Amino acid sequence: MPDQAESLRRLVEHIYPGPPHKARRIAFLSGKGGVGKTSIAANIALALARMGRRTILVDCDLGLANVDILFGVQPKVTLDGVITAGRDVRRALINLPSGLRLLPGASTIVPRQGVSSGRLQQILHHLDDKAEFILMDGGAGIDEGVQYVAGLSDEVVIVSAPESAAALNAYRLIKVILSRRSTTAIRLIVNRAPNESSARRIAAGLARAAREFLDTEPEYVGWIPLDPIVAQAGKERRPFVEKYPGSPPARAIVLLAQKLAQPPPAPPQAA
Ligand SMILES: Nc1ncnc2c1ncn2[C@@H]1O[C@H](COP(=O)(O)OP(=O)(O)O)[C@@H](O)[C@H]1O
Numbered sequence: 001m002p003d004q005a006e007s008l009r010r011l012v013e014h015i016y017p018g019p020p021h022k023a024r025r026i027a028f029l030s031g032k033g034g035v036g037k038t039s040i041a042a043n044i045a046l047a048l049a050r051m052g053r054r055t056i057l058v059d060c061d062l063g064l065a066n067v068d069i070l071f072g073v074q075p076k077v078t079l080d081g082v083i084t085a086g087r088d089v090r091r092a093l094i095n096l097p098s099g100l101r102l103l104p105g106a107s108t109i110v111p112r113q114g115v116s117s118g119r120l121q122q123i124l125h126h127l128d129d130k131a132e133f134i135l136m137d138g139g140a141g142i143d144e145g146v147q148y149v150a151g152l153s154d155e156v157v158i159v160s161a162p163e164s165a166a167a168l169n170a171y172r173l174i175k176v177i178l179s180r181r182s183t184t185a186i187r188l189i190v191n192r193a194p195n196e197s198s199a200r201r202i203a204a205g206l207a208r209a210a211r212e213f214l215d216t217e218p219e220y221v222g223w224i225p226l227d228p229i230v231a232q233a234g235k236e237r238r239p240f241v242e243k244y245p246g247s248p249p250a251r252a253i254v255l256l257a258q259k260l261a262q263p264p265p266a267p268p269q270a271a
């Protein structure tokens with residue numbers, strides 16, 4: 001019986017391998033929602049742009065697109081319009097003063113047939129010569145939309161919170177990603193941690209489980225402290241790296257951006 005896993009496998013096999021590309025595509029995903037993917041992807045993208053690296057941030061959260069809100073911009077054309085209504089991707093790109101370019105997400109929920117059409121892959125190819133880094137803010141969970149974004153990226157940064165439910169769902173997501181494509185580089189950021197040692201503890205637990213059961217482990221990139229300025233900047237519709245540059249989360253983001261800008265880690269060996 002062609003179960004859901006089978007049809008998903010076919011979908012993702014269809015997507016990858018795509019044609020070769022130059023820009024590094026880094027997807028930010030999580031097993032559980034609300035762990036801080038959008039906050040992290042947006043601020044890392046901005047930090048990279050401020051380091052002079054050509055960066056495009058694509059809002060690929062097909063369920064809850066909200067990157068535009070974090071930057072306080074009101075897009076006229078969104079990814080939704082480009083995917084489903086054939087709008088020109090150049091009209092959707094927003095040039096922010098920092099040099100960062102933003103491809104805003106769907107203002108409404110994208111129909112699933114739009115997701116599986118392969119249009120996002122074409123769009124990424126179109127952006128390929130315009131950026132060194134294409135950061136993709138993706139959704140949460142292990143559903144098709146998340147798998148689709150993972151399948152289009154070279155590297156996946158899994159964001160986890162310190163709670164065990166978030167870590168368990170991060171593990172599940174790693175497992176699903178590896179079951180589709182064993183060569184994806186998987187990295188880990190622990191967000192909202194009370195301190196470094198608790199972030200490291202979560203990362204070590206995940207690495208242990210992944211090593212034992214999946215024969216690989218995510219590369220721990222670092223952590224971001226729990227800090228009310230993150231939500232505060234969100235309310236003010238400004239990235240915290242810009243609004244609160246001296247704050248602990250902003251300093252953490254700059255370190256993470258510097259690490260991510262290094263050449264990518266070697267992907268795990270295919271089984
Ligand atoms: N390090 C942090 N400290 C405090 N609050 C945070 C932190 N990271 C994210 N948040 C808050 O958590 C909520 C969810 O963040 P968001 O980036 O939208 O998560 P996701 O994209 O994973 O759903 C937001 O209100 C955000 O301000």
Ligand SMILES: [Mg+2]
Pocket residue numbers: 037038039061064066138
């Ligand atoms: Mg989000």
